[in-house]
């Protein structure tokens with residue numbers, strides 16, 4: 001098996017309403033064929049499953065960066081999915097990645113219904 005490299009793993013929700021926004025944001029911010037892409041219903045909520053995916057991306061493709069994109073009105077969060085809750089979950093996810101994978105950069109975004117990406121820091 002040959003070694004191949006990519007820049008990042010990008011983790012998003014499965015929600016069909018946001019895929020066009022995500023596709024165009026990715027094409028503005030990443031070169032083609034430079035990222036792995038993972039979709040989970042509820043975005044970063046199931047962190048254990050996501051950490052496993054990151055581990056695989058790092059092992060196989062030597063990624064340098066993790067990008068988390070949660071979105072407004074996420075059905076998987078239901079009523080608990082306030083802006084505040086998403087911000088907290090994104091920050092917590094970033095923290096966990098930094099603990100487990102200290103060499104990786106992490107970027108987190110909250111995607112609004114109208115397609116605006118808000119960076120959470």
Ligand SMILES: [Zn+2]
Nearest residue numbers: 013015074075
């Ligand atoms: Zn969602």
